[in-house]
Amino acid sequence: xxxxxxxxxxSPALRARLLAAGFQxxxxxxxxxxCGLSKEIGISREEALEALQVVRQECAGDAxxxxxxxxSTRKCTALELLEEEQTQGFIITFCSALDNIxxxxxxxxxITEICGAPGVGKTxxxxxxxxxxxIPECFGGVAGEAVFIDTEGSFMVDRAADIATAxxxxxxLIAEAHQEEDxxxxxxxxxxxxILSHIYYFRCRDYIELLAQVYLLPDFLSEHSKVxxxxxxxxxxxxRHDFEDLSLxxxxxxxxxxxxxxxxNDHKSAVVLTNQMTTRFGQNQSMLVPALGESWGHAATVxxxxxxxxxxxxxxxxxxxxxxxxxxxxxITTFHLLKSFKxxxxxxxxxxxxxxxxxxxxxxxx
Amino acid sequence: MATKKLRRxxxxxxxxxxLSRYQITTCQDFLCLSLLExxxxxxxxxxxxxKLLRKVSLAxxxxxQTAYEMKVRRSINPSAAFLPTSLHSLDKxxxxxxxxxxxxxxxxxPGCGKTQFCITMSVLATLPVSMGGLDGAVIYIDTExxxxxxxxxxxxxxxxxTYFDSDEKLFCMTRSIHLYRELTxxxxxxxxxxxxxxxxxxKIKLIIIDSVASVVRKEFDTKLQGNxxxxxxxxxxxASLLKYVAEEFSIPVILTNQITTSLSNGLAIPxxxxxxxxxxxLSEVTGASGSGKKESACVTAALGNTWSHSVxxxxxxxxxxxxxxxxxxxxxxxxxxxxxxxxxxxSGLVLQVxxx
Numbered sequence: 001x002x003x004x005x006x007x008x009x010x011s012p013a014l015r016a017r018l019l020a021a022g023f024q025x026x027x028x029x030x031x032x033x034x035c036g037l038s039k040e041i042g043i044s045r046e047e048a049l050e051a052l053q054v055v056r057q058e059c060a061g062d063a064x065x066x067x068x069x070x071x072s073t074r075k076c077t078a079l080e081l082l083e084e085e086q087t088q089g090f091i092i093t094f095c096s097a098l099d100n101i102x103x104x105x106x107x108x109x110x111i112t113e114i115c116g117a118p119g120v121g122k123t124x125x126x127x128x129x130x131x132x133x134x135i136p137e138c139f140g141g142v143a144g145e146a147v148f149i150d151t152e153g154s155f156m157v158d159r160a161a162d163i164a165t166a167x168x169x170x171x172x173l174i175a176e177a178h179q180e181e182d183x184x185x186x187x188x189x190x191x192x193x194x195i196l197s198h199i200y201y202f203r204c205r206d207y208i209e210l211l212a213q214v215y216l217l218p219d220f221l222s223e224h225s226k227v228x229x230x231x232x233x234x235x236x237x238x239x240r241h242d243f244e245d246l247s248l249x250x251x252x253x254x255x256x257x258x259x260x261x262x263x264x265n266d267h268k269s270a271v272v273l274t275n276q277m278t279t280r281f282g283q284n285q286s287m288l289v290p291a292l293g294e295s296w297g298h299a300a301t302v303x304x305x306x307x308x309x310x311x312x313x314x315x316x317x318x319x320x321x322x323x324x325x326x327x328x329x330x331x332i333t334t335f336h337l338l339k340s341f342k343x344x345x346x347x348x349x350x351x352x353x354x355x356x357x358x359x360x361x362x363x364x365x366x
Numbered sequence: 367m368a369t370k371k372l373r374r375x376x377x378x379x380x381x382x383x384x385l386s387r388y389q390i391t392t393c394q395d396f397l398c399l400s401l402l403e404x405x406x407x408x409x410x411x412x413x414x415x416x417k418l419l420r421k422v423s424l425a426x427x428x429x430x431q432t433a434y435e436m437k438v439r440r441s442i443n444p445s446a447a448f449l450p451t452s453l454h455s456l457d458k459x460x461x462x463x464x465x466x467x468x469x470x471x472x473x474x475x476p477g478c479g480k481t482q483f484c485i486t487m488s489v490l491a492t493l494p495v496s497m498g499g500l501d502g503a504v505i506y507i508d509t510e511x512x513x514x515x516x517x518x519x520x521x522x523x524x525x526x527x528t529y530f531d532s533d534e535k536l537f538c539m540t541r542s543i544h545l546y547r548e549l550t551x552x553x554x555x556x557x558x559x560x561x562x563x564x565x566x567x568x569k570i571k572l573i574i575i576d577s578v579a580s581v582v583r584k585e586f587d588t589k590l591q592g593n594x595x596x597x598x599x600x601x602x603x604x605a606s607l608l609k610y611v612a613e614e615f616s617i618p619v620i621l622t623n624q625i626t627t628s629l630s631n632g633l634a635i636p637x638x639x640x641x642x643x644x645x646x647x648l649s650e651v652t653g654a655s656g657s658g659k660k661e662s663a664c665v666t667a668a669l670g671n672t673w674s675h676s677v678x679x680x681x682x683x684x685x686x687x688x689x690x691x692x693x694x695x696x697x698x699x700x701x702x703x704x705x706x707x708x709x710x711x712x713s714g715l716v717l718q719v720x721x722x
Binding site for chain 2: 009010012118119123154193195198202206219276332
């Protein structure tokens, strides 16, 4: 009630007028009433009423916060957070070595960034994750939907369909091996059509469309509350050309990062971004570093770098608050399984293929 | 979309006039401002500014489609998703051929057959759908003056002798290949910008640019300061225009590139700079100064890292021995690494099977 007039979210012109007229606290405004306010400042009665409604809403929100209710800030103890984190699901990638170094898979409510040279497999992993997020809970998944924002045009529907078919087949094998009721029930709704219909695809051609889409994303996620994964494939591409003003670019990227963090937390979804690599010329060597500059490195919580070593693809966990830095090899495969089915999935080289009986460690039944 | 004027974003007239006083006329200007700046400029409260942001975003944001809708649309017209190259093993691995709606790059040292491949693809695009073509016209942007109409007729006549049995059919085919000779970067960019209208008026189904690298490397010398950034800018702008056109009309775009040797002069090239499809056969050359410092070199596609990110599919042509060459799929969202051997004959490229 004692809130200063200058801190209220009114339009600047109105604020300036109120301060010039000598109003100091919100209490004074509420006491004056709309008619008195309109006469004193010289605005219409409707405008005065609108301003008072804003003030009243702000004060009500403040009161709720001081009373300890849930406002825009959350208070909880570390124990509550621990319990929440332990029950939280991961989005598995079907490559157990990759899931291991990530600590179980791609985490919800966190931003994960995947950097890599062209052709190394970033889009493949994103398509895999968009399918894996939909795995029903009885198979160890989070049963969510996916939003795929594509800035480079590298999303191939046929490939996504192949990955989805493989995933369905994998779950069918598990169900056949264990013959449980809820498995068979879940499989009825888990099909190729349902997987593809729950991948919401946006094609953004430049950075303005990307910014606009991210502004609209909270509304979209409120309508589609089952979304658990937001993929932005190619966050670097629209920002890397035609930008003379680098400080504007940094500001827009920071704003984007903040909005994505809010989205990840409020809607309990994972945000996955892919970044490009750029060459940095140092004194002794030229090396590949993630694009978009140093300050962008702070945006993501977890950073994975995909690179080559001769003919082997490697994934390095570069930044993570909870896991150790490590590197694992991986392959992108396609091979035949059971006559006409092709299973295409990321698979750690050297480790045995995921057999139905020794499934992913997250499937607690096995 | 970014240059959309605000009055078409359904903002009120007086608001647009007020904003134009601050030089904010397009959606791009509006969305680049922070919330506080927007409040100052529009004179609205915090809540109203957020509502305005949402309105402007709605005007700019892309439409949503589910992956299922995309698949259904593709399955209605399966032949429109790829342009078969008539090299059967290559087509099988590529799930049909050169994909429509994305950029395909062809890289090779000189003389391997890039232009031959491009000429063959031009012939294929004019064939009717029943024979695996796209039944449309072709735009061929030639920067090296390497296109030869006689070779075009030779390939057409030898590859499809039963179809091109009369002169009439040959002339019909040649009439639908539109050749443009562009010799500078600016003219190439201008030509790319004019593509949208040409595609609609001439019913184009394939765009070929042969070659991007020659015109870019003529004009930009990356050792001079500032040229690297300008070159990347030009390439990125060209790439995004071509991608827009390719996706909008769902047609394939083929670009050709050159090979460059990147010498590092004593600096070690980290192994993750190049993918295994690049030829490392020139590595480990000792330095000319004789100081014993190793000067490793490797052969990569020209035009830099950023360009490599822009193209969706990359095919590399290389020499295998005196007569045979090989084609390597270096980057593709649907195909793994594969190698095929071929020779260049009268009828164009012909796949060979090498028994070791």
